[in-house]
Amino acid sequence: MSERVNVKKKKSPKSEAVMPSLGPLGMLRWAWTQLTSMRTALFLLLLLAVAAVPGSLFPQRPANPSIVTQYIQDHPDYGKILDSVQLYDVYSSAWFSAIYLLLFISLIGCVIPRAIAHYKAMRSQPPRTPARLSRLPEYGTLVIPADAGIPASAAISDAAELLKKRGYRVDVRDRDGERPSLGAERGFLKEVGNLVFHTALIGVLVSVAAGGLFGYSGQRILVEGDTFVNTLVGYDQFTPGTNFQSSQLQPYSVQLDKFDITFDRESKGKFGQPIDFTAEVTTKENPDAPAKKELLKVNDPLSLGGTSVYLTGNGYAPVVTVRDAAGNIAMQGPVVAKLQGENYYSSVVIKVPDAKPEQLAFAGFFLPTAFITDKGVSFSGDPELINPQLTLNSYFGDLGLNAGAPQNVFELDVKKLTPLNARNLPTKGIVLAPGSSYTLPDGKGSISFDGVKRYVGVDIHHNPGQLYALIFALLAVAGLVTSLYVNRRRVWVRTGTHEDGRTMVEYGLLARGEDHRLAGEAAAIRKLLSSEWLLGEDAAPGSQPAPSRTADNDRADTAESGAGGTDASPEHPAEDFIQSTAGSSESKKDQ
Amino acid sequence: MLFSINETMGQYSELFMLLAAGTYTVAFIAFAWDLAKSSKTLRAVDLKAAELSGQSTEAARVPVGVGAGAAGGDADRADSDVSGPVGRAERPTSSSSGRSGAAGAGYTADGSMRYGGERRVPARVAVALTVLGAAIHAAGVITRALGAGRVPWGNMYEFLTTGAFVAVAVFLLVLIRRDLRFLGTFVIGLAIIMLVAASIAFWTPVGHLVPALQSYWLIIHVSIAVMSSALFTLTFAMSALQLVQSHRQKTIAAGGADKLGFMRLVPNALSLENLSYRINAIAFVGWTFTLMFGAIWAEKAWGRFWGWDTKEVWTFVIWVVYAGYLHARATRGWTGTRAAWLSIVGYLCVVFNFTIVNQFFNGLHSYSGL
Numbered sequence: 005m006s007e008r009v010n011v012k013k014k015k016s017p018k019s020e021a022v023m024p025s026l027g028p029l030g031m032l033r034w035a036w037t038q039l040t041s042m043r044t045a046l047f048l049l050l051l052l053a054v055a056a057v058p059g060s061l062f063p064q065r066p067a068n069p070s071i072v073t074q075y076i077q078d079h080p081d082y083g084k085i086l087d088s089v090q091l092y093d094v095y096s097s098a099w100f101s102a103i104y105l106l107l108f109i110s111l112i113g114c115v116i117p118r119a120i121a122h123y124k125a126m127r128s129q130p131p132r133t134p135a136r137l138s139r140l141p142e143y144g145t146l147v148i149p150a151d152a153g154i155p156a157s158a159a160i161s162d163a164a165e166l167l168k169k170r171g172y173r174v175d176v177r178d179r180d181g182e183r184p185s186l187g188a189e190r191g192f193l194k195e196v197g198n199l200v201f202h203t204a205l206i207g208v209l210v211s212v213a214a215g216g217l218f219g220y221s222g223q224r225i226l227v228e229g230d231t232f233v234n235t236l237v238g239y240d241q242f243t244p245g246t247n248f249q250s251s252q253l254q255p256y257s258v259q260l261d262k263f264d265i266t267f268d269r270e271s272k273g274k275f276g277q278p279i280d281f282t283a284e285v286t287t288k289e290n291p292d293a294p295a296k297k298e299l300l301k302v303n304d305p306l307s308l309g310g311t312s313v314y315l316t317g318n319g320y321a322p323v324v325t326v327r328d329a330a331g332n333i334a335m336q337g338p339v340v341a342k343l344q345g346e347n348y349y350s351s352v353v354i355k356v357p358d359a360k361p362e363q364l365a366f367a368g369f370f371l372p373t374a375f376i377t378d379k380g381v382s383f384s385g386d387p388e389l390i391n392p393q394l395t396l397n398s399y400f401g402d403l404g405l406n407a408g409a410p411q412n413v414f415e416l417d418v419k420k421l422t423p424l425n426a427r428n429l430p431t432k433g434i435v436l437a438p439g440s441s442y443t444l445p446d447g448k449g450s451i452s453f454d455g456v457k458r459y460v461g462v463d464i465h466h467n468p469g470q471l472y473a474l475i476f477a478l479l480a481v482a483g484l485v486t487s488l489y490v491n492r493r494r495v496w497v498r499t500g501t502h503e504d505g506r507t508m509v510e511y512g513l514l515a516r517g518e519d520h521r522l523a524g525e526a527a528a529i530r531k532l533l534s535s536e537w538l539l540g541e542d543a544a545p546g547s548q549p550a551p552s553r554t555a556d557n558d559r560a561d562t563a564e565s566g567a568g569g570t571d572a573s574p575e576h577p578a579e580d581f582i583q584s585t586a587g588s589s590e591s592k593k594d595q
Numbered sequence: 596m597l598f599s600i601n602e603t604m605g606q607y608s609e610l611f612m613l614l615a616a617g618t619y620t621v622a623f624i625a626f627a628w629d630l631a632k633s634s635k636t637l638r639a640v641d642l643k644a645a646e647l648s649g650q651s652t653e654a655a656r657v658p659v660g661v662g663a664g665a666a667g668g669d670a671d672r673a674d675s676d677v678s679g680p681v682g683r684a685e686r687p688t689s690s691s692s693g694r695s696g697a698a699g700a701g702y703t704a705d706g707s708m709r710y711g712g713e714r715r716v717p718a719r720v721a722v723a724l725t726v727l728g729a730a731i732h733a734a735g736v737i738t739r740a741l742g743a744g745r746v747p748w749g750n751m752y753e754f755l756t757t758g759a760f761v762a763v764a765v766f767l768l769v770l771i772r773r774d775l776r777f778l779g780t781f782v783i784g785l786a787i788i789m790l791v792a793a794s795i796a797f798w799t800p801v802g803h804l805v806p807a808l809q810s811y812w813l814i815i816h817v818s819i820a821v822m823s824s825a826l827f828t829l830t831f832a833m834s835a836l837q838l839v840q841s842h843r844q845k846t847i848a849a850g851g852a853d854k855l856g857f858m859r860l861v862p863n864a865l866s867l868e869n870l871s872y873r874i875n876a877i878a879f880v881g882w883t884f885t886l887m888f889g890a891i892w893a894e895k896a897w898g899r900f901w902g903w904d905t906k907e908v909w910t911f912v913i914w915v916v917y918a919g920y921l922h923a924r925a926t927r928g929w930t931g932t933r934a935a936w937l938s939i940v941g942y943l944c945v946v947f948n949f950t951i952v953n954q955f956f957n958g959l960h961s962y963s964g965l
């Protein structure tokens with residue numbers, strides 16, 4: 005990496021200098037160099053972090069459009085202004101997209117040349133042996149006694165063998181010359197890991213985008229006994245991706261047989277809080293497939309026909325029967341009550357378009373355990389059906405359903421209707437317990453409360469990008485770990501024969517990138533070589549590991565002055581080896 | 596399937612937590628005493644040495660490392676902003692730090708952060724007390740888990756008490772290998788704050804988990820998040836000290852007076868930077884897993900793996916900031932002080948995510964139990 009960073013530094017003034025003469029092309033090149041520089045990448049990363057924050061401060065449309073509308077109403081002074089700069093759609097806003105797109109362009113511009121450079125580096129030989137190994141951050145010498153019968157060339161071959169076993173790529177130079185040497189390198193995986201990591205991030209982004217294009221999602225409410233079939237009409241709400249085709253839908257079915265809730269009856273603070281939801285369902289992969297009993301729980305979706313089915317909501321559905329003036333059943337079945345407050349305090353809307361001569365409607369509340377305060381305010385005392393109660397107002401008139409405009413089933417527009425029963429009318433409101441019924445005034449009909457069922461809300465999602473996003477994310481982690489924990493190291497060894505016949509060996513190590521274990525590696529290699537040549541540390545008085553030091557140039561210079569500018573080499577007696585490092589020697593405190 | 600609640604266990608747990616907080620308080624005092632005492636002793640030693648050499652004021656002002664030729668580089672590089680490593684190849688290896696303690700001639704502690712040198716009795720007492728406190732704390736965490744019949748991290752109270760335990764435990768584990776006792780006041784102080792906040796502001800009796808949290812992903816995702824946060828806590832403290840130390844080293848190098856005597860117990864800025872980089876790298880991998888597992892869990896629970904829920908936003912922001920930190924360490928002019936600032940900002944985001952976001956921001960993750 006260092007090299008890349010350095011090259012960048014050297015290059016940029018040059019390209020800046022030629023920019024005017026190159027005109028637009030030069031400008032482009034200059035811009036590209038800037039965009040793909042580490043500094044820009046860092047800047048864009050930090051910018052991305054900052055840009056993500058407002059999305060947590062202001063309500064976001066994709067999560068909850070109605071809260072956004074409310075927020076704009078509540079803040080007339082600046083609500084609209086925030087909207088105009090897309091602060092309610094931060095993550096799809098032009099500016100957020102611009103930042104991450106620039107970042108990813110920068111990433112591509114960064115990864116490709118690095119991949120090429122690394123490919124070349126992997127195929128080329130380890131770099132030539134530096135003239136002065138003593139300048140390297142880890143350096144040491146070994147002396148093989150003359151009577152051991154290991155000449156310089158054999159020593160270098162031994163060292164090459166050992167390093168190869170240790171996973172180094174080794175290149176021996178000048179084996180039969182006066183001063184044979186070798187260069188060795190390992191840890192190419194570090195850069196590979198880094199490249200895999202960055203490339204995989206692009207993969208994650210593309211997968212997420214693809215999921216948005218080809219996926220779909222929808223919601224459906226199922227009362228106990230209901231069956232959902234995966235076709236467009238089966239959904240209460242459906243959100244297709246940009247490239248969705250309805251032929252993608254596999255017509256599987258899910259029937260809700262039973263829904264159970266366990267409420268907390270143990271802990272004081274959370275008494276009555278639901279602690280378990282279990283839906284028993286019967287599923288069929290397609291209309292002809294065998295039926296299968298399954299359990300649907302929170303955190304445990306069904307997977308069917310390439311989609312996942314999630315349990316996302318639940319509530320009570322009172323079962324009612326409404327008869328019209330003629331006594332005919334105009335409506336019969338469960339009515340989904342919408343949660344409003346504590347303990348399943350829910351609102352109920354019943355529309356009866358089939359009632360004759362006039363259409364009927366009811367609106368009110370359902371309480372699983374009804375209580376009434378002294379002031380006449382009713383509330384639900386428990387989530388379970390201890391004292392279920394339905395309190396309703398009734399209306400008649402034209403429901404406006406024939407006009408064709410879609411209506412919200414949970415809301416009733418009473419403007420055009422005439423009230424029949426209401427708290428403020430002499431007729432009062434309707435209060436029903438299960439099994440009871442009520443006859444409407446003026447012979448308009450009757451309503452009976454037959455029982456209570458439970459319903460669940462399910463979300464159905466199909467996201468084809470998901471699996472790929474996961475694969476790329478795993479790849480990214482693998483690359484990250486490799487890049488952070490593999491160390492890229494170079495080792496050089498040089499040997500020579502002393503006048504008195506001893507074989508002198510010197511070695512040096514250099515790390516590329518952060519490597520706090522380089523000293524350990526130097527010690528390990530030293531140990532290997534010593535035992536290969538049967539040199540106890542005491543048996544070879546001329547040998548010496550130099551204290552490690554940084555590869556900082558200033559420091560190396562200091563060391564050099566100590567060595568009198570001479571390179572530690574076999575031409576000099578062993579004492580020179582010692583001297584050559586003496587200038588910098590300060591015994592390490594920690595060993 | 597659901598274990599039943601054991602309130603007695605819960606009460607034991609609360610007692611243990613209080614005892615642990617008390618023990619930590621004594622440990623905290625011992626750590627603080629160590630800082631105060633050591634800086635005094637060191638100064639006395641210095642003065643004596645200076646008298647002996649007969650140049651009292653001169654000697655006390657020798658800039659870090661100048662005397663020892665080889666260590667000259669360390670002084671310049673104390674703040675890499677000034678003359679930072681030119682490229683990665685020139686980054687110091689671990690071994691380089693070994694010398695700086697010696698070169699610093701008592702102005703900074705041994706850069707290798709290994710044990711050695713003189714016995715520091717208060718520090719030993721402090722560590723022993725911390726171990727004791729951690730043992731009691733562990734008992735508190737375990738009884739809480741037994742009382743609730745599940746992992747003890749399902750609401751703010753539990754996040755805080757268990758999180759404080761993990762922070763102390765991680766600190767003690769690192770202490771086995773490295774002498775980071777100079778971080779003691781900080782880590783133990785934080786643990787005390789967390790325990791007190793948990794007991795006063797966030798107290799929640801033992802209880803069941805809401806269905807959305809009943810998943811093995813709670814165990815995986817949250818435990819990794821807590822451990823990474825504990826590591827980030829250590830690096831935050833080290834980065835903060837790095838800033839102070841680097842300022843102090845510059846002052847001393849410029850011949851200024853050393854006003855922060857207790858900083859002698861702290862290694863030089865470069866060593867701090869290097870170690871906190873290594874810890875941050877581990878914590879970043881942990882945070883990457885936190886993010887990923889969170890996404891997988893979100894997919895299981897809510898049917899989408901990413902929805903920019905407030906908690907998700909902040910987890911992402913933290914991840915990006917630390918990615919920026921790792922980048923900074925490889926960017927010219929961004930190592931040293933600036934990288935330290937990024938590490939600090941990252942940690943502030945962690946704290947923000949844990950406190951403010953959990954409490955005041957509404958989102959799908961509103962499980963704080965309040």
Ligand code: HEM
Nearest residue numbers: 005040041042045110111114198201205484487918921925
């Ligand atoms: C999506 C945005 C990016 C993220 C999240 C990211 C994250 C990271 C992380 C976590 C590391 C450290 C781990 C490792 O070495 O593999 C890293 C290293 C690196 N990144 Fe990025 N990066 C991003 C974009 C870029 C870009 C645009 C560039 C090119 C300018 C770049 C160049 C590098 C280089 C050169 C390193 C190696 C530094 C070293 O040797 O420590 N990255 N990146």
